Amino acid sequence: MIADLRKEGKSMRTFDASKVREEFPALAQTVKGKPLVYLDNAATTQKPLQVIDAMSRYYKLDNANIHRGVHELSERATESYEAVREKVKRFINAADAREIVFVRGTTEGINLVAQTYGKSNLRQGDEILISGLEHHSNIVPWQMLCGEKGTNLKVAPINDDGEILLVEYQKLLTERTKLVALGHVSNALGTVNPIGAMISMAHKAGIPVLVDGAQAMAHTRVDVRELDADFYVFSGHKMFGPTGIGILYGKEEFLNAMPPYQGGGDMIKSVSFEKTVYNDLPYKFEAGTPNIAGTIGLGAAVDYLSKFQIEDVENHERAVLSYATDVLGSIEGVRLIGTAREKLGVVSFLLDDVHPHDIGTILNEEGIAIRTGHHCAQPVMLRFGIPATARASFAIYNTKEEVDALARGIQRVKEVFS
Amino acid sequence: MKSDVRSLYQEIILDHNKSPRNFRAMEDATRVVDGYNPLCGDHYTVYLKMNDERIEDISFTGSGCAISKASASVMSSMIKGKTKTEAAALFTTFHDLVTGTVELDGKIEELGRLAAFAGVSEFPARVKCASLAWHTMKGALESTSTTVSTE
Numbered sequence: 001m002i003a004d005l006r007k008e009g010k011s012m013r014t015f016d017a018s019k020v021r022e023e024f025p026a027l028a029q030t031v032k033g034k035p036l037v038y039l040d041n042a043a044t045t046q047k048p049l050q051v052i053d054a055m056s057r058y059y060k061l062d063n064a065n066i067h068r069g070v071h072e073l074s075e076r077a078t079e080s081y082e083a084v085r086e087k088v089k090r091f092i093n094a095a096d097a098r099e100i101v102f103v104r105g106t107t108e109g110i111n112l113v114a115q116t117y118g119k120s121n122l123r124q125g126d127e128i129l130i131s132g133l134e135h136h137s138n139i140v141p142w143q144m145l146c147g148e149k150g151t152n153l154k155v156a157p158i159n160d161d162g163e164i165l166l167v168e169y170q171k172l173l174t175e176r177t178k179l180v181a182l183g184h185v186s187n188a189l190g191t192v193n194p195i196g197a198m199i200s201m202a203h204k205a206g207i208p209v210l211v212d213g214a215q216a217m218a219h220t221r222v223d224v225r226e227l228d229a230d231f232y233v234f235s236g237h238k239m240f241g242p243t244g245i246g247i248l249y250g251k252e253e254f255l256n257a258m259p260p261y262q263g264g265g266d267m268i269k270s271v272s273f274e275k276t277v278y279n280d281l282p283y284k285f286e287a288g289t290p291n292i293a294g295t296i297g298l299g300a301a302v303d304y305l306s307k308f309q310i311e312d313v314e315n316h317e318r319a320v321l322s323y324a325t326d327v328l329g330s331i332e333g334v335r336l337i338g339t340a341r342e343k344l345g346v347v348s349f350l351l352d353d354v355h356p357h358d359i360g361t362i363l364n365e366e367g368i369a370i371r372t373g374h375h376c377a378q379p380v381m382l383r384f385g386i387p388a389t390a391r392a393s394f395a396i397y398n399t400k401e402e403v404d405a406l407a408r409g410i411q412r413v414k415e416v417f418s
Numbered sequence: 419m420k421s422d423v424r425s426l427y428q429e430i431i432l433d434h435n436k437s438p439r440n441f442r443a444m445e446d447a448t449r450v451v452d453g454y455n456p457l458c459g460d461h462y463t464v465y466l467k468m469n470d471e472r473i474e475d476i477s478f479t480g481s482g483c484a485i486s487k488a489s490a491s492v493m494s495s496m497i498k499g500k501t502k503t504e505a506a507a508l509f510t511t512f513h514d515l516v517t518g519t520v521e522l523d524g525k526i527e528e529l530g531r532l533a534a535f536a537g538v539s540e541f542p543a544r545v546k547c548a549s550l551a552w553h554t555m556k557g558a559l560e561s562t563s564t565t566v567s568t569e
Contacts, residue, residue: 355482416424
């Protein structure tokens with residue numbers, strides 16, 4: 001089935017974003033009387049009809065709790081739910097479906113690892129190494145853990161282009177370092193980290209690595225075994241799936257050795273008041289009735305993405321980003337923040353001394369949706385000595401024409417503030 | 419037309435954003451309060467020099483969007499010399515204005531420079547920007563805390 005879909009993908013070698021757009025109902029609307037230009041994909045992507053329909057179908061026909069009932073609906077729901085684990089496993093090339101844990105999103109996945117792996121493996125004086133590019137969700141869970149365990153948080157610095165300084169990163173990998181946690185692609189600047197090389201550097205020092213892949217999944221190939229990531233975490237809603245569902249991938253040996261995260265139903269084999277025996281992987285980490293509809297929606301999103309050669313998607317997005325970088329960069333007064341050699345999906349910018357919030361409001365009047373603010377990455381803003389940026393972020397369905405609309409919108413901002 | 423961007427970015431607002439009044443720290447302030455909007459990172463410090471019930475001097479420092487900075491500037495120039503009670507009344511007027519809970523008909527005159535902020539009520543996402551410095555000033559007057567947050 002997948003092989004067939006992949007073949008079909010190959011036949012659409014000339015990537016046509018306008019065809020792609022037709023599958024996303026939300027993109028067809030007007031905002032403030034103008035065609036919506038949705039450039040806030042790093043916050044969340046729009047959903048193809050395929051995903052919306054899959055969730056709707058589950059609620060219309062198959063709604064039942066999973067792993068419990070002997071009745072037809074429960075069997076259908078369980079089957080659809082577990083099929084997604086298999087789809088995700090194939091999509092990221094995990095070794096086994098047991099390594100795929102359903103969580104609420106990237107944030108919960110990182111918290112899960114911090115509170116289970118972190119709590120049972122880190123001691124006072126140990127160090128956790130992150131980078132200066134991280135989203136708050138890959139900072140705060142570690143700070144909380146450090147507060148509890150007396151562990152220290154170390155930060156690999158970035159340069160003026162927004163790239164992690166690998167020499168400094170290497171220096172910070174010491175015998176005290178017990179865990180490395182890195183973003184794959186920066187949400188604030190779009191920097192693509194050389195994550196494979198960084199994992200291998202950590203592994204040479206015997207240190208496991210968690211990768212925050214939230215901004216990578218819908219944009220580039222992710223093969224967890226090729227990367228040799230020990231943990232890889234991502235959200236469904238940033239890859240055309242619904243909110244409230246995400247994936248924690250962990251190597252089986254790690255997940256097996258970790259204590260459970262939350263207690264409750266489904267995560268146990270047997271319960272008595274004297275002793276509870278925990279369930280096997282991955283159920284050990286999935287207490288309570290899960291987000292069944294969301295999981296099914298995520299499965300549909302994986303199916304949707306699997307229709308394409310991800311390299312075609314990436315090439316298309318690179319072309320749009322490169323065009324945006326040229327067009328915006330040539331507007332007088334625009335300053336691009338984040339000029340890494342390897343970038344994906346994001347152009348963060350400032351315009352003269354106009355505050356990004358004002359840029360966002362005026363662009364909205366033109367039907368253009370961007371994100372303004374610190375992008376949950378305040379340390380990145382601090383590094384550049386700025387409180388905020390305006391950020392346009394792209395996905396599979398964005399076009400150069402939309403970049404032109406953005407450029408016209410920026411001219412409008414300049415007019416208002418002239 | 420209702421939410422035309424020019425109705426938000428009126429000349430007065432653009433002017434106060436460009437050249438904010440009373441934009442300085444005050445060494446002999448009797449009250450200093452910080453105001454934050456954690457969602458967008460706007461941050462202002464409001465300085466008050468109280469003489470009994472009267473606001474003898476007011477100033478502010480900090481950074482944020484045009485709406486928040488202009489609002490802080492207009493607030494400072496309107497509050498200076500007022501009594502606590504008068505300032506509290508102006509706060510209520512401003513609050514009603516930007517949240518759209520007041521009928522404007524026939525009131526434009528008495529609103530004075532505040533009228534420039536009438537457009538804010540059409541932009542719900544920006545109400546907090548406009549209110550930040552006012553909330554901070556009110557916090558300073560009541561002196562209940564040294565930080566004020568819009569969240």
